[in-house]
Amino acid sequence: MGEFELIRRYFAAAACARMSGEADGVALGIGDDCALLGVAPGEQLAVSTDTLVAGVHFPEQGDPGLLGQRALAVSTSDLAGMGAAPVGFTLALTIPSVDPDWLAAFAHGLDAMAASCGMRLLGGDTTRGPLSMTLTVFGRLPSGQALLRSGARPGDLLCVGGALGDAAGALPIVLGERDGHTPEAAELLSRYWSPQPQLGLGQALRGRATAALDISDGLLADCAHIAAASSVSLIIEQSRVPLSSALLAVAGAEGGLQCALAGGDDYVLAFTLPADAAPGLREEGWPIHVIGHVARGEGVHLLDTAGRAVAPHRRGYNHFQG
Template sequence: MGEFELIRHYFAAAACARAGGDVALGIGDDCALLTVPVGEQLTVSTDTLVAGVHFSDPCDPYLLGQRALAVSTSDLAGMGATPIGFTLALTIPSVDPDWLSEFARGLDTMAAGCDMRLIGGDTTRGPLSMTLTVFGRVPVGQALLRSGAQPGDLLCVGGALGDAAGALPIVLGEQQANTVEAAALLRRYWSPQPQLALGQALRGKATAALDISDGLLADCSHIATSSSVLLVVDQAKVPLSDSLLQFAGAEQALRCGLAGGDDYVLAFTLPADAFPLMQAEGWPIHAIGHVALGEGVRLVDAEGNLVSVSHRGYNHFTS
């Protein structure tokens, strides 16, 4: 099977590859055509996933397809953007019809859940990897940035942290588990749900935001640096799921929540008076600290004492 036949058979025929909405022209020409409404800006983000680095190999191709798109789409959520579409550059060692069919099915499943359309890409032969570029739109002046946090703001997150990190030993085959708790953690690892609706709800409210991919403490440092402020994190307020606590124990669960990574939950700063209003609207958000004068990220206990942390998150070139 040649490259173009492969694209037509496994990807161009998928439901998510149909033009519509903001996609005026999808797969089939040299470029896709996107229509961005007047008064809105295009948001673009690219992620590369490499076998043995970002996911175990071999792994379930259906789950991999879901995860690959979710990881990239989460960046749109972190900007408060409305999704439009994505491109896929896929490198595979050989043409395996069963693998490609399941990968494309997983991709299509996540695309439907995120209202995303496949608008182009490329395929080539080589070690397994994939690069996805996602496109979204946001009203001019309303994109959520990392640079607006102000002293006095609350530091918040959009949900429980650490589940994906708790699942990692199972994913890597270092630990065997067949429990309800383990299954819940594995779902969070393989099928993260980008918080697109929350990101859009934070427009005009949050002063800074991003999605947590490398770990809470590591990613909060990006807000602190961009905003020239100090973020104080109260470790007792970091939300952890019952599944993670039961599976890993309190101490390891906290480590996963603080520095584990792969959460794809939003972290954001919010004026104190906006927090109860968002809770009243039903958003399951958690205040885990505050913004202060200074620089960096400080972890404290319930009494406000500094807590020393040896590992703050994942870094490709030092982890």
């Protein structure tokens, strides 16, 4: 099977590539040399690119259907972190060989997540080589309303959009180092393989949050980006960090907390809010978990239940550090 037949059979024919209409900003999708996107007056285009590599971001022998879901979800989460509404994505897929069963499963998982997120496949590329994929996602939002990392102010609340650490708690199960045949393990595995980008929350935070991002490398590491960009200090009370019952059952209280603080792969939003903005968001039904506050100074500081500073074991994932 050649490259173009592969694209036609597994990707151009997928539901996420055959969506029609310009209401979402797509004037022309897959099939030509370029896709054409329209930006309405008063709007901006949000663009983000992620590369996922076998053996680094996912196991070499991972389930292709789950991999398709995960690949698009983690990329789309960047749009949520900016408060953007989803438009579409491109996929550059590198595979070692043409395996029809693998491709069919991968395309099915990709299509399922695209439907869940309202994302349209706009085009891409396929090539032969070690398994990896690069996705570029596109979103739109009103001009000047993007959620940035640079607006946090002393006195703001520091919040997250849900329980943290589940994906990190699942990693030993994914790698076959821990039993995965329990309901709690299944729940953690779902969070690892099928994270749900918080697109609605991100859009609800427009004009309310002073800073935001999605948590991909761990709470402490990613909050450090807000602290640095905003020239402030973020104070985290470890007793207020939300942990799921499944994570506590699998990893225990201390292990679960370490997963939440530095494990990464959560794809939950972290954001800062003026104190008077939180009640309205809660009344609208959005998950608002206050875990600390913004103060003068620099860096991220972790406090125990007595308010004493705690030195974390590690702060998060970094590709170029051991």
